[in-house]
Amino acid sequence: MGLLNSALQIGRSAILGYEGALHVVGNNISGAGSPDYTRQSPRLDPVPGRLTASELQPGAGVALTDIQRNIDDALEGRIRLALGMDASLQTQESALGRLESMFDDLTGTGVGTRLSEFFAAFDDLQNTPEDLGIRELGINRGVLLAQSLRDLRQRLTELGDDLDSQIGDVVSRADELARQIAALNEEIVRAEGGRSTQASALRDQRDGLLRELGKLMDVVVREQPDGTVNVYVGNEALIQGSSVRGLIAEQQTSGGVVRTSVRFADTGQEITPRGGELHGLLVSRDQNDQIQAVDELAAAVIEAVNRIHADGQGLVGFTDVTGAQDVLDATVPLDSGAAGLPSSVQNGSFYITVMDEAGQAPQSFRIDVQADGTENGTTLEDLAAAITEQVDGVTASVTGDRRLRIQADEGFSFVFGFDGQSPRADTSGVLAALGINTFFTGKDASDIAVNESLQASPALLAAGSSFLPGDGSVAGRISSLDVTTVDRLGGATLQGFYDSVANRVAVVSSGVQSDREAASTVLRSLQAQREAISGVNLDEEAISLVKFQRAFQGTARFVAAVDEMLAQLLLMLR
Numbered sequence: 001m002g003l004l005n006s007a008l009q010i011g012r013s014a015i016l017g018y019e020g021a022l023h024v025v026g027n028n029i030s031g032a033g034s035p036d037y038t039r040q041s042p043r044l045d046p047v048p049g050r051l052t053a054s055e056l057q058p059g060a061g062v063a064l065t066d067i068q069r070n071i072d073d074a075l076e077g078r079i080r081l082a083l084g085m086d087a088s089l090q091t092q093e094s095a096l097g098r099l100e101s102m103f104d105d106l107t108g109t110g111v112g113t114r115l116s117e118f119f120a121a122f123d124d125l126q127n128t129p130e131d132l133g134i135r136e137l138g139i140n141r142g143v144l145l146a147q148s149l150r151d152l153r154q155r156l157t158e159l160g161d162d163l164d165s166q167i168g169d170v171v172s173r174a175d176e177l178a179r180q181i182a183a184l185n186e187e188i189v190r191a192e193g194g195r196s197t198q199a200s201a202l203r204d205q206r207d208g209l210l211r212e213l214g215k216l217m218d219v220v221v222r223e224q225p226d227g228t229v230n231v232y233v234g235n236e237a238l239i240q241g242s243s244v245r246g247l248i249a250e251q252q253t254s255g256g257v258v259r260t261s262v263r264f265a266d267t268g269q270e271i272t273p274r275g276g277e278l279h280g281l282l283v284s285r286d287q288n289d290q291i292q293a294v295d296e297l298a299a300a301v302i303e304a305v306n307r308i309h310a311d312g313q314g315l316v317g318f319t320d321v322t323g324a325q326d327v328l329d330a331t332v333p334l335d336s337g338a339a340g341l342p343s344s345v346q347n348g349s350f351y352i353t354v355m356d357e358a359g360q361a362p363q364s365f366r367i368d369v370q371a372d373g374t375e376n377g378t379t380l381e382d383l384a385a386a387i388t389e390q391v392d393g394v395t396a397s398v399t400g401d402r403r404l405r406i407q408a409d410e411g412f413s414f415v416f417g418f419d420g421q422s423p424r425a426d427t428s429g430v431l432a433a434l435g436i437n438t439f440f441t442g443k444d445a446s447d448i449a450v451n452e453s454l455q456a457s458p459a460l461l462a463a464g465s466s467f468l469p470g471d472g473s474v475a476g477r478i479s480s481l482d483v484t485t486v487d488r489l490g491g492a493t494l495q496g497f498y499d500s501v502a503n504r505v506a507v508v509s510s511g512v513q514s515d516r517e518a519a520s521t522v523l524r525s526l527q528a529q530r531e532a533i534s535g536v537n538l539d540e541e542a543i544s545l546v547k548f549q550r551a552f553q554g555t556a557r558f559v560a561a562v563d564e565m566l567a568q569l570l571l572m573l574r
Contacts, residue, residue: 008566011559013061017044018552020064025544032536036208039070039536040200069200070534076207077221079530080214082523084275087215089516091280095163096509099290102155103502111152111297112502114145115495119482126472126479129463130315136458138475142439142450149298153445156291160257163285167260168249170278174216175247175265178231178239181209185228186242192227199227217262218275233271236264247271259285291445293501298445300486301494303343305478306438310350310416310431311423312462312474317355317413323404324435324451325443330402333377334369334430341433342443345371348427352406353467354393354414364419365391369428380404383430404434415467423465423473437462439478 021042031037043066105112121141125134184206191199206229213219213231220232224241231239238245246265251258262271262278273279328340335345348371353364367386370378378386380398384405387396393412397405408414416437417424431437435451439461442448454461464471482495489497 007562008559010061011555011562013047013063014555015552015559017062017064018548018555020067021548022545022552024067025541025548028536028541029538029545032538032541034204036204036211037536038200038204038207038534041068041070042066043068067197067200069198069203071207072530072533073223075526075530075533076210079523079526080211080219080221081275082519082526083211083214084216084218084279086516086519086523087277088275088280088283089512089519091277092284092512093509093516095159095280095284096505096512098159099156099288100505100509102152102159103505109144109148111145111148111294112495112498114141114148115301115498116482117141118145119479122475122479125461125463126476129470129472129475132458135461135463139450139454139458139461143455145301146440146442146448146450149294149301149445149448153291153294153298156288156294160285160288160291163281163288164258164260167262167278167281167285168251170216170281171247171249171260171262174213174278177209177213177216178244178247181206181213181229181231182239182242182244184209185239188227189242203227214276216276217271217273217278233273236269236271238264290501290505293497295444295446296489297494297497297501298448299342299443300489300497302440302442302444302448303432303488304481304484304486304494306343306432306435306440307426307429308474308477308481309439309462310437311425312417312437312465313415313467314461314463315459316457317408317415318406318437318460319408319413321406321436321453322399324438324441325433326402327380327434328402330380330398333371333375333379334383334433335371335373335377339380343429343433345369345430345433346428347371348429350416350426350428350431351419351424352387352391352394352414352416353418353420354391354408354412356393357411357413362418362420363392364424366419366424367391369430371428371430378430380434404436406436417462417465418467 021044024040024042028039031039042064044062045065047061047063103110118138118141121134121138125131125138128134184202188199188202188206191202210219210221210229210231217233219238222230222232224230226241228241229239230237230241238247245267248263248265249260250263250268251260253259262273262282263269264271273282325341327334329338332338334341347369349366349368351364351366353362355362367383367390368378369383370376380402384396384398387394387406391414393409394414395407395409397407399405406414416431417426426432435441438451439454440448441451463475465473481493483493485491485493486497492500
């Protein structure tokens with residue numbers, strides 16, 4: 001009778017054990033479609049039986065003693081890092097793709113094409129300097145060049161602003177994920193209660209959130225004895241148990257540009273991610289030096305063209321001209337930083353030639369400029385006074401917005417760069433610096449434009465330097481800038497400098513694309529390893545299902561046989 005009772009206990013434990021195992025297999029099958037699900041394995045251990053009279057111990061069946069999560073924590077950490085690297089490079093690749101498209105001149109309206117068209121127009125102008133149509137074309141080409149530089153800079157600025165605005169959104173997502181992970185830490189502690197069994201579903205949810213957080217920023221995860229995880233960003237803890245420090249995006253303004261930084265919410269300490277989407281956004285935003293390069297190119301175009309143009313004359317003289325460039329202080333030397341001029345002024349001189357309508361011979365006057373780096377240098381007020389005092393027929397003054405204005409007396413006009421007999425260059429550079437008789441206005445790509453006086457009167461466009469019919473020497477010098485090296489551009493030509501910037505963007509973009517492909521390959525390999533360990537193989541689960549089902553059926557038949565034996569025994573005892 002005792003052995004039969006033991007046999008029933010064997011059947012009971014086996015039925016319960018295989019029922020639990022079938023439950024685990026069913027759970028695996030149902031979780032096969034979830035990317036965060038971790039495959040579980042039932043553990044069935046033998047149950048020791050009681051000693052028989054003959055001191056034998058046949059066993060008491062099996063019991064479901066554990067449900068194991070098939071997971072490799074070290075592999076999970078590597079996957080999080082790989083996810084972060086892939087997300088960072090993907091973000092950089094996207095930003096560089098947008099950047100590269102800005103320098104692609106597929107439509108023929110880019111800076112490279114506009115530069116070529118501008119120089120070509122002045123090449124035509126040097127051959128027919130009296131042709132107003134060619135003059136208007138040269139001015140129009142300058143307008144298009146200035147517009148293309150402004151547009152390129154604007155698009156580069158918008159790209160930086162767009163990347164910066166995305167940082168705030170990503171930080172908000174990362175902060176929300178961190179808070180959800182901390183809440184799951186608390187739930188896991190409560191569910192597991194110090195027992196050896198694990199709250200598998202809650203842990204799966206937490207692991208999925210950790211992977212999502214790893215895509216946004218580089219994190220290090222360390223599991224604690226109580227089942228919680230601590231999450232670190234660099235060497236700083238972001239999550240400890242159920243406590244989370246929080247993340248915020250803080251905006252700061254520097255040089256008129258608003259930039260967002262990532263900080264801990266509790267202390268305001270700045271965070272510098274080394275991986276994840278945040279890293280990609282920060283790198284793409286902060287290493288965008290193309291704005292500086294485009295500004296440098298525009299400044300070089302302005303300075304080079306204006307220095308040549310300021311030495312020339314148009315078809316008519318000036319009666320009233322106001323400099324396009326103001327100074328910060330009219331009482332400080334023009335060569336000092338306090339004056340705030342975008343181009344340099346040197347020791348030298350320039351010529352003003354005055355003509356009258358009566359047909360008298362032109363009179364030329366030389367104006368000296370002292371720019372020796374001392375406090376005795378020529379100021380804007382000094383320059384205006386010198387012109388008024390030394391040049392007959394004109395008056396110079398400083399406007400209310402600190403610009404130089406030169407006005408001819410009634411019946412007179414004046415030109416620059418000519419002494420009545422031969423060309424005279426402005427060796428001081430002050431005319432170009434102050435925007436007198438210049439082609440372009442502005443300081444860089446943000447405000448470059450063609451002088452409004454030229455657009456209103458193309459006859460003022462300086463094509464020659466001798467004030468003689470057919471002279472197109474100044475137009476020829478401007479045209480030759482296409483092949484002239486520029487010191488401020490490191491010895492490159494204007495076109496060559498632009499091409500080098502565009503080529504550098506293409507090279508960097510290609511490098512990031514290659515890195516992204518390599519990172520994606522590594523990530524796929526790691527995910528394949530995880531799938532082999534933690535993923536659900538439906539074929540294998542089907543085999544396990546049949547195995548445990550057959551075992552359950554066999555156990556049921558075993559119990560039925562024992563029941564029949566007990567019934568026979570009871571009949572014998574009646």
